[in-house]
Amino acid sequence: MTGWGSGESIVSDGLGSRTGVADAVVVGGGTVGAWCAWFLKQAGLSRVVLLEQGALGQGASSRAAGIVRSQGGTPTAVRLAEWTRAFYRSQSERLAIDSGFVRQGYYLPCFSEADEDAARERLAMQQAEGMDVAWMDAADAEALNPNMAPGLARGGTFHAEDGWIHPPRNVLAYTAAMLAAGVEVHERTAFLGLEERHGHLVAVETSRGRLPTGRLVLTGGPELAEVGRRAGTTIPSGGARHQVAVTATHPDLQAGDWPMVFDLQAGLYWRPEEGGLLFGMSNPAEEPGEAREIDGAYLALMQERLATLVPVTKNLPLRRIWVGTIDYTPDHLPILGPVLRHGEPVEGTTVASAGGHGMMWGPGVSRVAADLALEGTSALVDASILGLDRFDGQGRSRLATDPIALPFPEVTGQVATGLG
Numbered sequence: 180m181t182g183w184g185s186g187e188s189i190v191s192d193g194l195g196s197r198t199g200v201a202d203a204v205v206v207g208g209g210t211v212g213a214w215c216a217w218f219l220k221q222a223g224l225s226r227v228v229l230l231e232q233g234a235l236g237q238g239a240s241s242r243a244a245g246i247v248r249s250q251g252g253t254p255t256a257v258r259l260a261e262w263t264r265a266f267y268r269s270q271s272e273r274l275a276i277d278s279g280f281v282r283q284g285y286y287l288p289c290f291s292e293a294d295e296d297a298a299r300e301r302l303a304m305q306q307a308e309g310m311d312v313a314w315m316d317a318a319d320a321e322a323l324n325p326n327m328a329p330g331l332a333r334g335g336t337f338h339a340e341d342g343w344i345h346p347p348r349n350v351l352a353y354t355a356a357m358l359a360a361g362v363e364v365h366e367r368t369a370f371l372g373l374e375e376r377h378g379h380l381v382a383v384e385t386s387r388g389r390l391p392t393g394r395l396v397l398t399g400g401p402e403l404a405e406v407g408r409r410a411g412t413t414i415p416s417g418g419a420r421h422q423v424a425v426t427a428t429h430p431d432l433q434a435g436d437w438p439m440v441f442d443l444q445a446g447l448y449w450r451p452e453e454g455g456l457l458f459g460m461s462n463p464a465e466e467p468g469e470a471r472e473i474d475g476a477y478l479a480l481m482q483e484r485l486a487t488l489v490p491v492t493k494n495l496p497l498r499r500i501w502v503g504t505i506d507y508t509p510d511h512l513p514i515l516g517p518v519l520r521h522g523e524p525v526e527g528t529t530v531a532s533a534g535g536h537g538m539m540w541g542p543g544v545s546r547v548a549a550d551l552a553l554e555g556t557s558a559l560v561d562a563s564i565l566g567l568d569r570f571d572g573q574g575r576s577r578l579a580t581d582p583i584a585l586p587f588p589e590v591t592g593q594v595a596t597g598l599g
């Protein structure tokens with residue numbers, strides 16, 4: 180192991196070696212950590228160091244379906260998503276490579292009176308937040324999306340501005356942005372712990388030695404609970420299997436001009452993908468944990484539900500299937516706030532999680548994390564309610580759960596922090 184100030188081992192990354200204190204250290208080279216490092220550098224910090232235990236994008240960020248949805252169930256979700264979508268749309272003006280945002284429109288159908296009541300209530304909240312979202316009646320929705328089985332939905336909410344990004348391209352975009360801005364990126368370098376003095380951060384311990392700093396942003400996606408343990412705090416977040424598949428092409432799907440759809444009741448979403456249809460879902464009854472295997476039986480249930488709603492997909496072969504570990508938080512809301520030790524904040528630290536919404540909220544969460552690291556507050560959302568102090572000892576949140584989320588695993592009475 181070589182010290183950061185020694186001028187020896189970091190040269191092996193081809194990034195050169197620097198001595199002394201870092202102005203900020205960011206843990207995790209996924210979309211949340213990387214965009215945060217870029218924002219910190221853009222804000223004028225001189226030495227911003229990003230630590231990634233493996234390779235940039237190796238976590239959830241390269242495996243996502245890319246859905247970017249502003250139709251959240253809470254004002255926090257709406258603000259983060261609206262900001263993030265605007266960020267994606269503005270990337271090409273500022274950056275060499277953008278994240279590949281495609282504006283497609285998103286329809287959330289309602290299948291019961293209760294669904295409709297809840298949707299209309301959410302709609303009022305979203306409109307009050309300034310979103311241009313509307314109720315679409317069944318006939319208009321069927322005209323807009325002729326692939327959907329007619330007569331099942333009562334209509335639903337529709338937002339024309341929602342869309343998707345291309346997740347591997349997002350990894351490329353943040354990598355290029357960080358390197359162009361001069362963020363010091365260190366792959367294969369793990370965060371091991373933090374050192375505090377009188378409640379203030381003074382250094383981080385890494386697999387390549389001790390690095391003095393007064394600012395630290397901790398991310399980790401599905402592995403955030405373990406990152407927290409290394410920092411000496413409890414973070415009630417976890418990871419669970421999430422499956423995504425793409426059907427073969429079909430003439431009726433070829434045009435790809437139909438909106439994305441989220442069947443909220445089932446937790447199934449789909450969107451156009453190269454002449455076929457991409458769809459994804461998690462099994463809420465499954466034990467959380469790191470996921471590498473495809474669950475064929477559950478995939479068959481997903482296909483069955485899909486075929487009910489989009490009949491053309493019945494018996495349509497699949498041409499791609501993948502599985503990833505998706506991050507989640509107990510209330511499906513982001514975590515943004517300092518590391519707590521014995522209930523007290525460690526000054527200079529910020530924990531950042533997008534709670535399984537890193538494509539739709541990631542850069543927004545990163546922006547808030549950078550604001551907190553620099554100023555202790557953010558104009559984007561009220562971060563004072565999003566910290567770790569909202570959870571009790573069992574990981575239960577005092578905030579109401581965001582109802583517009585994938586049905587992630589929930590264990591009654593305590594939070595399932597699946598990745599240990």
Ligand SMILES: Cc1cc2nc3c(=O)[nH]c(=O)nc-3n(C[C@H](O)[C@H](O)[C@H](O)COP(=O)(O)OP(=O)(O)OC[C@H]3O[C@@H](n4cnc5c(N)ncnc54)[C@H](O)[C@@H]3O)c2cc1C
Binds near residue numbers: 210531533
């Ligand atoms: C299959 C799938 C589909 C998804 N679809 C969508 C979608 O359509 N829309 C959407 O909004 N979200 C989606 N998500 C969720 C989204 O991908 C995540 O919320 C997001 O990528 C999380 O970003 P992150 O940077 O927090 O975590 P990650 O991308 O997982 O990055 C965390 C990084 O931290 C590193 N790390 C961990 N521990 C340490 C350590 N001790 N030291 C140094 N580095 C460490 C890891 O190696 C990893 O690279 C999906 C996720 C999956 C798996």
